[in-house]
Amino acid sequence: MSNTPTTKKAQFGPTQKDIARALGISQAAVAYALNSEGKPHRIPAETVERVHAKAQELGYRSQRFARILRKGRSHTIGAVFMMSGYHAPQERVMHLVKGAIRAGYQLIAVDLSWFTDDGLAIDTKAVQNYLIDQAVEGVIFCNIMRDPEGSWEAFLKERSLPAVALSSTVGGAIDQVTANVEAAYADMAAHHLAQGSRQLELLLTISTRSRKLGVSLRPLQQRADGFARAIREAGGTLRYSPDAERLLGLPAASRTRKRGTGPEGVVRLICNENNEADSFDFGFEDTAARIRAGEPLGDSILCSNDQMACGVFSACFRHGIDVPGRVRISGMDDAPYARYCGTPLTSIAQPSQETTQWAVERVVELIENPAERGHPREREFPCRLVVRQSTQPNPLLTS
Numbered sequence: 001m002s003n004t005p006t007t008k009k010a011q012f013g014p015t016q017k018d019i020a021r022a023l024g025i026s027q028a029a030v031a032y033a034l035n036s037e038g039k040p041h042r043i044p045a046e047t048v049e050r051v052h053a054k055a056q057e058l059g060y061r062s063q064r065f066a067r068i069l070r071k072g073r074s075h076t077i078g079a080v081f082m083m084s085g086y087h088a089p090q091e092r093v094m095h096l097v098k099g100a101i102r103a104g105y106q107l108i109a110v111d112l113s114w115f116t117d118d119g120l121a122i123d124t125k126a127v128q129n130y131l132i133d134q135a136v137e138g139v140i141f142c143n144i145m146r147d148p149e150g151s152w153e154a155f156l157k158e159r160s161l162p163a164v165a166l167s168s169t170v171g172g173a174i175d176q177v178t179a180n181v182e183a184a185y186a187d188m189a190a191h192h193l194a195q196g197s198r199q200l201e202l203l204l205t206i207s208t209r210s211r212k213l214g215v216s217l218r219p220l221q222q223r224a225d226g227f228a229r230a231i232r233e234a235g236g237t238l239r240y241s242p243d244a245e246r247l248l249g250l251p252a253a254s255r256t257r258k259r260g261t262g263p264e265g266v267v268r269l270i271c272n273e274n275n276e277a278d279s280f281d282f283g284f285e286d287t288a289a290r291i292r293a294g295e296p297l298g299d300s301i302l303c304s305n306d307q308m309a310c311g312v313f314s315a316c317f318r319h320g321i322d323v324p325g326r327v328r329i330s331g332m333d334d335a336p337y338a339r340y341c342g343t344p345l346t347s348i349a350q351p352s353q354e355t356t357q358w359a360v361e362r363v364v365e366l367i368e369n370p371a372e373r374g375h376p377r378e379r380e381f382p383c384r385l386v387v388r389q390s391t392q393p394n395p396l397l398t399s
Contacts, residue, residue, distance in 0.1 A: 014058040022054055034060075076106045077363060078136035080127065081143045083111050086279075086305055087335035089143040091352040092166060096142060099360035108134045112144070124151045132159070138363040139163040142356075145216035147171035162366030162373055166359040169216045175366070177358045177379045181219065181332075184348045184383035185226030186233075188302055188330055189265070191346075193234050195391055197299035197328055198263045202227040203312065204244065204304045205270040205282045221248050223304055223332075224267050235262035244269035266298065279304075283311025291319045297327050300391070306331035306338045306347055313341055313390065328391040344388035351381035 016034065020027040029043050033051035054060075079096050083089065093109065100107035110130060115123045128151075131139065139161055145168065147153060153172035156163050165176045185202075192200055204220045228238055240248075244267045272282055283303060290297065297316075303309035309331030316323050323329055323343050331338060334349035358379055366372050 014055075014060045016060070018058060019051060019054050019060060022058070023050055025051075074106075074135035074137055075104065076108055076134060076136050077360070077367075078131045078134065078139045079107055079109045080131070080139060080141050081109070081111060082113065082145075083143070086307065086333055088333040088350045088352055089167075091350075092142050092356050095353050095356035096140060096166075096360065099356050103360055103364050105360075105364065108136060128152075128155045136161070138367045140166055140359050140363055141168040141170045142166045142359075144168040144170050145218070162363055164359045164363045164366075166355055169218055173376050175362050175376045175378070177355045177362070177381070179350045179355060180380050180382050181222040182226040182229075184332070184385070185223045185302070186230045187226075187385055188346075188348060189227045189230035190234075191385060191387065192300040192302065192328055192330070192391060193230065193263060195300075195324075195328060199298035200227075200231065200263060200265045200300045200302065201298040202265065202267045202302045202304075203270070203283065203286070203308060204268065205272060205279060205308060206247070207272050217248060220269070220304065224248055227265060227267065227302060231263060231265035237262065237264050239264070239266045241266070241268045243271050247271070279307035280311040280314075283308035284315045285311075287312045287315035288319070291315065291321070297321070300328040300330075303329065303331045306333045306335040306345060309345055309347070309390075310337070310341060313343065313345070317342060324389065324391055324393055330391055334386050338386075339388070341390070343390045346388045346391040347386050349384045349386050351383060354381045355379075 016030045017027050020030045023030070025047065029047065030051050032043060033048045034055065077100050079093065079100075081089070081093055083093065097107050097109065108131070110127055112122050112127060115126045115130075117123070139156065141152070141163065144165070147170045150171050152163075152170050155161075156172060156174070163170075163172075163174045165174055167178055168176075189200060189202075202224060204223060206217070206220065224244070231238055247269060248267075270282055270286055287297070287301075301309075301312055303312060309329050313323055313329050316327055316329070321327055328346075330346040330348075332348040332350075334347040338345040338347045358381075362377070
């Protein structure tokens with residue numbers, strides 16, 4: 001092994017001194033040629049062209065922190081998120097990176113799970129210090145469902161940082177952009193009803209880990225509210241599992257309504273104690289257990305995500321229950337694998353590209369125009385139903 005010290009050039013690439021040495025001119029002239037940015041040059045245009053040509057030839061790149069010191073700007077956005085195994089949250093993070101690049105900004109991605117010690121306690125202060133060290137000029141919260149003790153609100157105020165909440169419930173008066181999940185589930189339930197279903201189930205899940213983390217139940221409540229609205233509008237009745245009543249605070253009045261001739265809707269919430277399991281497992285194990293126990297399934301099962309729907313479908317398939325002939329199944333997120341289930345899965349496509357584009361454009365606007373701050377906006381984009389064979393056997397309606 002060589003004992004030769006690692007040089008600055010080897011670590012960071014060619015320097016301005018290397019360009020100056022190659023051209024036989026002063027380093028000051030190189031610095032001026034590279035950093036004048038369209039201003040009138042005090043050195044010959046031919047020299048400027050030679051400097052830029054040599055810089056490109058050598059693969060020179062201006063160092064980020066040197067630019068920050070020189071210009072007082074980092075052109076960097078911090079994206080704070082909690083990555084999950086679901087398709088839509090992953091899609092949002094991907095679109096954030098692309099959107100920041102298109103806007104001429106660098107994006108620093110920070111997954112909160114990187115800053116945990118036991119998988120439950122998030123070191124929020126360490127995350128905030130990381131953002132400070134990266135000299136971010138604004139923050140986008142993505143897939144964040146809690147603000148422990150108002151720490152993010154205090155941090156943004158202290159640092160005078162503009163922020164946007166993207167599908168998040170971070171505290172404070174900041175701009176927010178979301179998908180209209182409630183309307184999507186009302187539309188999905190109406191779709192199932194239109195196919196002839198009279199006994200509809202909404203299957204939701206939450207893990208013990210999420211409950212200990214204090215994760216917001218708002219996404220589950222939105223699904224339940226939309227589902228309930230469609231059942232009521234169809235003249236139907238509603239029932240809730242004990243956990244759904246207790247955790248979602250669903251109204252007792254809905255439980256005591258008399259059964260009529262309309263459809264019946266049931267909201268079931270699975271509180272899973274196995275933190276290592278995922279929604280595929282939740283959907284499969286719950287449905288398989290009900291089938292083995294002889295408990296009748298509804299005509300339709302609406303799941304809170306595509307993973308769970310695939311698990312439900314797998315349990316039905318293994319026990320010889322026809323989909324969609326006996327049970328219609330749908331999910332949410334329109335994950336790529338939904339198209340390739342044994343029976344292609346009806347799903348809800350979230351407006352990930354639209355919401356992330358708005359979030360990036362808004363945070364850039366707040367960075368560039370401080371007068372815009374203090375007047376938070378809220379924007380909501382519609383979801384889209386993607387009908388496939390798991391709810392409608394007509395191939396002409398399959399996406």
